[in-house]
Amino acid sequence: MQTNIIYSIAKKEIMDNVRNKWIILVAAMFAILTLVVSYFGSLGTSGWQDLGMTISGMTELGSFLISIVAFMLGYATIIGEIERGSMSSLLSLSANRFEIVVGKWLGLAAVLCFTIFVGYGIAGMVIALNVSNVDFLEYLAFIGLTMLFGLVFLTVAICFSSIFTKRSTALGGAIFLWFLFNIILPIVFFGLLMTTIDLNNITINTTINAPDWYFVLNLFNPISVYSTVITMAIGPVQSSTGAGFITNPSWYSTGLLVSVLLIWIIVFFTLAVWRFQRNDI
Amino acid sequence: MASQTVKCPSCKSILTIMGEPGEKVPITCPSCQQQGVFTIPKENQVPPSLTQQTAIEVSGLRKTYNHVPAVNNVSFCVNKGEIFGFLGPNGAGKTTTIKAILDLIHADAGTITINGIDVRTKGKQAKRYVGYMPEKVAFYDNLTALQNMNFYAEIKHASKQDCIDLINELGLGDTGKKRVGKFSKGMLQRLGMARALLGNPPILILDEPSGGLDPRGVVLIRDKILEMKKKGTTIFVSSHILSEIQEICDRVGIINKGVLVAQDSVEGLSKKLNLKPQMNITVDKLSASIEDAVRKLPGVDHVQGKGNTLEIICDGAMKAKVILAITNAGAIIQNLQTKEPSLEEVFMRYTEA
Numbered sequence: 291m292q293t294n295i296i297y298s299i300a301k302k303e304i305m306d307n308v309r310n311k312w313i314i315l316v317a318a319m320f321a322i323l324t325l326v327v328s329y330f331g332s333l334g335t336s337g338w339q340d341l342g343m344t345i346s347g348m349t350e351l352g353s354f355l356i357s358i359v360a361f362m363l364g365y366a367t368i369i370g371e372i373e374r375g376s377m378s379s380l381l382s383l384s385a386n387r388f389e390i391v392v393g394k395w396l397g398l399a400a401v402l403c404f405t406i407f408v409g410y411g412i413a414g415m416v417i418a419l420n421v422s423n424v425d426f427l428e429y430l431a432f433i434g435l436t437m438l439f440g441l442v443f444l445t446v447a448i449c450f451s452s453i454f455t456k457r458s459t460a461l462g463g464a465i466f467l468w469f470l471f472n473i474i475l476p477i478v479f480f481g482l483l484m485t486t487i488d489l490n491n492i493t494i495n496t497t498i499n500a501p502d503w504y505f506v507l508n509l510f511n512p513i514s515v516y517s518t519v520i521t522m523a524i525g526p527v528q529s530s531t532g533a534g535f536i537t538n539p540s541w542y543s544t545g546l547l548v549s550v551l552l553i554w555i556i557v558f559f560t561l562a563v564w565r566f567q568r569n570d571i
Numbered sequence: 572m573a574s575q576t577v578k579c580p581s582c583k584s585i586l587t588i589m590g591e592p593g594e595k596v597p598i599t600c601p602s603c604q605q606q607g608v609f610t611i612p613k614e615n616q617v618p619p620s621l622t623q624q625t626a627i628e629v630s631g632l633r634k635t636y637n638h639v640p641a642v643n644n645v646s647f648c649v650n651k652g653e654i655f656g657f658l659g660p661n662g663a664g665k666t667t668t669i670k671a672i673l674d675l676i677h678a679d680a681g682t683i684t685i686n687g688i689d690v691r692t693k694g695k696q697a698k699r700y701v702g703y704m705p706e707k708v709a710f711y712d713n714l715t716a717l718q719n720m721n722f723y724a725e726i727k728h729a730s731k732q733d734c735i736d737l738i739n740e741l742g743l744g745d746t747g748k749k750r751v752g753k754f755s756k757g758m759l760q761r762l763g764m765a766r767a768l769l770g771n772p773p774i775l776i777l778d779e780p781s782g783g784l785d786p787r788g789v790v791l792i793r794d795k796i797l798e799m800k801k802k803g804t805t806i807f808v809s810s811h812i813l814s815e816i817q818e819i820c821d822r823v824g825i826i827n828k829g830v831l832v833a834q835d836s837v838e839g840l841s842k843k844l845n846l847k848p849q850m851n852i853t854v855d856k857l858s859a860s861i862e863d864a865v866r867k868l869p870g871v872d873h874v875q876g877k878g879n880t881l882e883i884i885c886d887g888a889m890k891a892k893v894i895l896a897i898t899n900a901g902a903i904i905q906n907l908q909t910k911e912p913s914l915e916e917v918f919m920r921y922t923e924a
Binding site: 294295298299301302306309310327374375376377378380382383384385386397568570571 | 670673674675676694695696699701703705707708709710711713714718720723724725727765766774859897
């Protein structure tokens, strides 16, 4: 493994995406959406909310958007280069496949994290100038967790890019996965949970004591892990996964949830490398 | 720590130098006291020359896609310093073979070495010797030509000045700052050649280098190939356009339907196939007696009259006797054309059926 090759490839990915300009657009979109959510987001009132409220407003919207952006960044990075023909030149230059995947991952991760940081950062500063109680540390933790969450989807996208032999199927796979994590799994898990609960006894204020298997299942959906970890680390978040009125079990901890996100990254990264090593270009 | 053996420039004795890659080591020759500085090459730097006489050796290569063999038991070798033409119709397995040489695809069987180094087990080390121009030249469209070249140069440890020089040499001087996405096919092809030449590698592998080029581009690439050969570069070039290969190749290999059907020099191949030159002789007035006179000669295979022109296929040694026979029969020769057997014919013979 040669670090200078990895560095060159990472740098190239960054240059390529910066020149592409869409990443600047995405950062601007994050900033504007955050400001809109912060200003108009709460029912009944208007005006700036503090950062904590903005975070709860942005978690769900952010998980939708960031998973899309991460998928868009990553799904074509390997298969796209193979299809266009530039991968064969890169491999002929004595760069090995592991170095290529690491370099691409680092470069795209930098682009994604930078976009999240700039987008949320600008919005955070605008909000901080307009409200009195500002907890910057909490907001930074939010940005950090959001980056980690984005990296999970980026790694999955890169993995798809190395598994699928066509750019279009990689895109299809990414879209399916987006629906799976954002819509299908929450509905299925929640539906399964509902079958175990006597609905007649539920009022709006009931706290549901969900069984452990429900929480174990949710660990397999990075989107629920993300919104749960933000609730636990920062504050309550309304979410379609039901995290709002379901109390989390005592064995859920920030450390566990962060580790789960890290495991996602490690598993899919390894899978991407393993698969790419065996690909015919 | 790497060790490198060098020859003393004045007394030619062999010295061994130890040092870190990239380090400049001051040395004094023990026999003639000549002093100098030697830079230990970096790990990835292109080695200046081949140490083996066989530049590329392919033996028993087999690759199957979905149970259909793309190449089957292909064996050949490319000698140091020669231009080896790799010929075959479209889909014959040329690109598959080249990709296997560069370890881009995983062969089902066979071994491939570059300068004696196995590409499967020591791919990184072996590929340092090679500059490659793929059939489908592609770059990063959002970056300029120079940015693209700088990226590849970084990986290959070539200098930024090399990139500028190569872009100029390939006639792209004024487009270095243009986005590659806006390049025409011909410009891409030239930039692809420039990329292959980065770091001055001792072996060039060119897959259909003049595909899609205008005539001037074809000449430019051909001249570049000949120039590199003069510098001692070993060149492996594939093509289905035979005329351009015939003029520059020392040896050719012909592949058809995944099987290597011939491997020899162009003359050697035509001799093996017993290919004969064709003469078209136009006379003032053609008659049956003239045709008969020619037909009677030994070594004449084919005689056919068309208007006042005789088409004759005969042994090379019989050409003068054919002309003599025609003039002796009373005809006056007005025009004479001879066509030597071309690679095209060799190729057609080997790839037909």
